[in-house]
Amino acid sequence: MPGLEDLSVLRVEVAEGVATVTIDRPPVNAQNGVFRDEITRVFDVLHESEEVRAIVLTGAGKTFSAGADLRDRPDAAKRGAFPRHSRGVRAGFDCVMECGKPVIAAVNGAAIGAGCVLALVCDIILVAEDAFMSMTEVEVGLAGGVQHVLRHFGQSDARMFLYTARRLSGVELHRMRVASGCYPKAELLAVAQAMAKDIAGKAPLAVAAMKRAFTLCEYMPLHEGYRFEQTQTAALAKTEDTKEALAAFAEKRKPVFRGR
Template sequence: MKGLESLERFRIDITDHVATLTITAPPVNSQDRKFREEIIKIFDVLGAEIDVRAIVLTGDGKIFSAGADLSERPALLQEPGGYSRHNRLVRAAFDCVMECPKPVIAAVNGAAIGAGCVLALVSDILVIAEEAYMSMTEVDYGLAGGVRHVLRSFSPSDARLMIYTAKRMSGAELYRMNVASVCVPRERVVAEAQAIGKTIAEKVPLAIVAAKRSFGLTEELPLRDGYRYEQSQTAALAETEDTKEALTAFREKRKPVFKGR
């Protein structure tokens, strides 16, 4: 794909308007500076690509992502302003997933640790393998981070249990906690996520973009203000070609053809 010709930490495949983005950073799919620079670029490009309507994010092999590459940390202390630049890049690497206009389905195929756990949690929908687990191990290494992201998906008690103890939460536990929407054997996790992506891709593209925007903007708004914003989105969509095509196809009892406008 144009703009993504020379990736070192990822592989991209696009089928039926669904982009499958696979982390390929052996041996444990850790997140270093190159990883973060590439993921920001990838989500900027895929977010603007009209042929992509949903994105599946997974890891190569049996690990989703083991988190931050801690070998980079000592150098940050020697570099004036190093930690500030590093933290800004880390935030951007998560924000690009949350802010991408296309829904992101995390297919958690294995361990998702620390920053790997957060990367899964900032996705829109979480599909997890039975063999997988998520954990926040910052307290084991004298670090801090991820609390706010964990609180978005876990109950207050479970969030604190996870952060304070670095407990491994299994796929089955995460499904029981309603953190994950689907829990299946590892060999099915990507296919399940892709099936969800394909279903999303069949909907009115601009309506999906509007829905994701609404989730992002209304999360902390009062109910009345949030719903008023959503109504403004519906009014704007009514003037688009794809919404008119969806209504016409419904009346004519045929499958709609969307153009993304």
């Protein structure tokens, strides 16, 4: 794909409006500076790619991502090392949340620490039955992930998860409503790609507006958030895609969207 020819730890494939991004950094898809640079670049490019309307993020092999590569930790004795490192870590998550295309996490295996957070910043989470999530920071004398965990877990479950570093299986994550679906590992990627293809078939401007609303309204008061959503609907009503969608509905045919 143009702009993504020289990747070393990520693979990107595009078909039928869906980009599948695969973390491929053996043995456990740990996240280091190269990973963070590449994922930021990948999602920035996909954000602006008209041929991509939805994204699936998954891991190669048996692991989604085992988290931060501890060999890549900043030296606490060096001034400025931690702020610079932390900024890069945030960018590696923010690029997924800020991407204008919906992102489905296909959690195929262990998602630990930063790997767990990477799944939690996606729009939709699907898990393999034998996958698991774990936040192990308290076991290595660190802390982090509270804000992202609280977006998906209830208060008691979030505290249990973070205080104990317990592994939560795909089945448990689905039961706790952290994941939208739990599937045999052999079926997971196909299910995620089919869901992404379904999203890619919807009016792209409307989907983009919906994602903006999710991102911006999450911490807004109800009145202000809903008012923002209404401005999106009013703007969409003037687009060619919305007019095409309404005409196709009336004529009982499949719409043809052009993103304008």
